[in-house]
Amino acid sequence: MSTFEELGLSPEICQAVNDLGFKTPTEVQQRAIPTILASQRDLVALAQTGTGKTGAFGMPVLQQVDANSDNVQVLVLSPTRELAIQIEKDLKDFSRHQKGIRTLAVYGGTSIGSQISALKRGVQVVIGTPGRMLDLIKRGKLDVTNVRSLVLDEADEMLNMGFQDDLDAILHDTPKEKQTLLFSATMPNQISKIARKYMNNPEEIQVSARNSGALNVEHHYYMVQARDRYDALKRVVDVNPDIYGIIFCRTRRETSDIAASLAKDGYDVDWLNGDLSQSQRDDVMNRFRTGELQLLVATDVAARGLDVDSLTHVINYNLPDDLEVYIHRSGRTGRAGNSGISISIINTREKNKIRALEKMSGKDFIKQDVPSGKEVCGVRMMDMVEKLRTTEVNEKQIEKYLPEVYERLSDLGWQDLIKHFVSMEFNQILEYYEQAGDINASAGKSNKKNKRNSSNKGSRNSGGRSNSRSAEEGFTRYFLNVGGRDGLNPARLMGVVNEQMNGKKPDFGKIDIQNNFSFFEVEEGFDSKLFDSMNGSKFEGREIAVELAKPDTNGASSSNNNNGSSSKRSGKGKRKSKGKEPFAKSSGGRIKKKRKADVYA
Structure with missing residues (x-):
């Protein structure tokens, strides 16, 4: 040497x-x-x-x-x-x-x-x-x-x-x-x-093979139906409590949509793409490098030059169109002698891309099962217990409060005390995943078990895809003339709604993406605001029309709303999340509209 x-x-x-x-x-x-x-x-x-x-x-x-x-x-x-x-x-x-x-x-x-x-x-x-x-x-x-x-x-x-x-x-x-x-x-x-x-x-x-990947990186993939991609991402993140990584998306719009959804679900996350000014990019990158952000959602171009040696994971929310770009992505982890994991979330039609990547990189790609709700809850609970067990106690700081605390809890035995604590910390996550189905898919087969959890109606990630014809209590159901064939998915739908609406943003209930149209629920009281801001705007070049959904005996829906006004709006801000799920670290992501930079994507 x-x-x-x-x-x-x-x-x-x-x-x-x-x-x-x-x-x-x-x-x-x-x-x-x-x-x-x-x-x-x-x-x-x-x-x-x-x-x-x-x-x-x-x-x-x-x-x-x-x-x-x-x-x-x-x-x-x-x-x-x-x-x-x-x-x-x-x-x-x-x-x-x-x-x-x-x-x-x-x-x-x-x-x-x-x-x-x-x-x-x-x-x-x-x-x-x-x-x-x-x-x-x-x-x-x-x-x-x-x-x-x-x-x-x-x-x-x-x-x-x-x-x-x-x-x-x-x-x-x-x-x-x-x-x-x-x-x-x-x-x-x-x-x-x-x-x-x-x-x-x-x-x-x-140096080494022209298309080989880093030696210290394991390559995993999860196969789901395309509609379950965000749900799979969320479970993968939830089952890795100490994850510190980059989520790669294809487009600028997708980065902001996914980051907004994760921020609403309580993660320390932000996004990086060409729509940010230089000062905004510097702010995001500094917070990511210092660990203030746990996750960064980015396009390939924006992540160039992001030199962080301690990333635990790289997640491909979508595989890149040019598979050689995958080598660049996966090389972001497993650096400076550390090990890392590169994860790809694929749909049933992308199995051949995995085989091509294996051939290109000379690496084996390990098929993993998307964890069940029960598995996620177990991992998160044991992580919390371990952190509780290893928390350093500063008796001088708390000693003056302890007598009253002891008195108030004196009627609880130690086992009851643990039950109360676990329930306080985990009731919401347990409820969230209570009805979480198996979303793993097999190539070439329809997976009828792929159902999203619909119990948590306030969740930003679709909150369920049930074909129920009536909205949940406190929510209003709408018909949208854009569907899966237009590239719409739950995360993008929520991103479009929040981008177009000024001021307070609604919470979402169930979202049902069909091929040619969609249904979605938002909390009551947003009818006029939603119609005024959404109707006449465009999604992927197609003019949007939103109507109140009205069920009929044939399962078809909707009649025109009588709110004749429509206007195209742009540049609406995304709000910083206020609420957070108990299973995430904190809601640290700044999600707001950025000024487009004057150079490159």
Whole structure:
């Protein structure tokens, strides 16, 4: 095993690496650093997320910077703001003992003026997203004519995000005589084209298998009917009380819908997608990194650059369309010597995707049964008991209250006292899961037992899909002209309603998603507000119509409401959850409408 000194790195950089606590270089660092230092030959490095890529290109290019010149000598292009910020932080750390080295991260969603001012003062290393970097070049504020090293980090993701034209423009403006370093987890055709067009006979190194996953990660999957996906997610989270993880969704809308549902159910959760401003993204990420948030619901793009070593789980609420993205997702856990679990919730038509992932990654995917309500209750109860047992007692703090407490509880024996305590803590969770059915599904078969729990009418997650024709007491039943074929599910339905309605949001009762239409219940007293805000708005391009549901003998429903007004509304805020279930930690999630950022998804 080589040392950093043996790789040819300067004493200043080796000292910085030692300060950071790194003892031995990773495989990609061992292979890339000597190549970059030994010649000006271009390099294509294929390595997965979390393998030390930033150090592999960062340390050698910093060593080659002329600190006596204020010219921009190194460009590092990254797909997202978060990753650009993370790379700049790492490069600052690596160069802490090199005098005169200045770095700058440039990205959208923040003032371009401050970035221009920093460029005027002189920097040698610029890290940024393609859109902002090209903008600065076109304005004449970023001079790239003296660039010696050009790094394309996570190049496959930049292409996936549609940055091909921007990359072409930036690369075209840089000198032909430079060293180009391309780092990517995969080698799609577009990357090969860039290598052929802009690189000169590049050397290629590949760390481990091109599409393999992290060694410390177990891969599990749960198979349910599509309509039971959120219920399965909730049970998986409930049965892992100490979970600290990311839930990956396909779309921005889905992230906010799922996060809103989990927040209503009491979890410390927030969401991360391209609709957030930079300050909002920073706030979410800081709270997640510090453990204030237990769960983060994110799109693939938004989670780039989120470097957290202690994640216990990654949950794929939906498998990605491009299965190679799964490798990126699963690599977010099982880092820095820790173990992790990557979970996928699939429907009965996605079994072939699991087989493809097994072949791609060379890993076995373990089929797990979605836990029953009884299993969830048992795990949560024993977790609570263990925390109670290990709670440190500070007698000085409580001693003045103990005599009255003893007196009030004197008529209860210790067994009765335990029963009272358990009942107080768990009546609601036991009631919630009392009628929870088996939602496991078998591929190719209809699972008639897949019924959601309908006992908890105030729950944000569908609260049941019974075909009962009358609303529960205190709730009103509505007909909606959008159904499963439009991509509607309970979480998205609730997200749409809450997004369109101003002010106080209703609690939901039963939700029944059919193929072409749906029924849903909300607490009484919201008729006018619901009709006014929902009718005329759109879901996936289809105009929404909401009516009071009126049962008839044929089981059909609804007549038009007489509330003729309708208006399209947008930008309504999502509320912060007030209530919380007893089986969650706390309701910490800020769920509210965010301003769309000016760069990327």
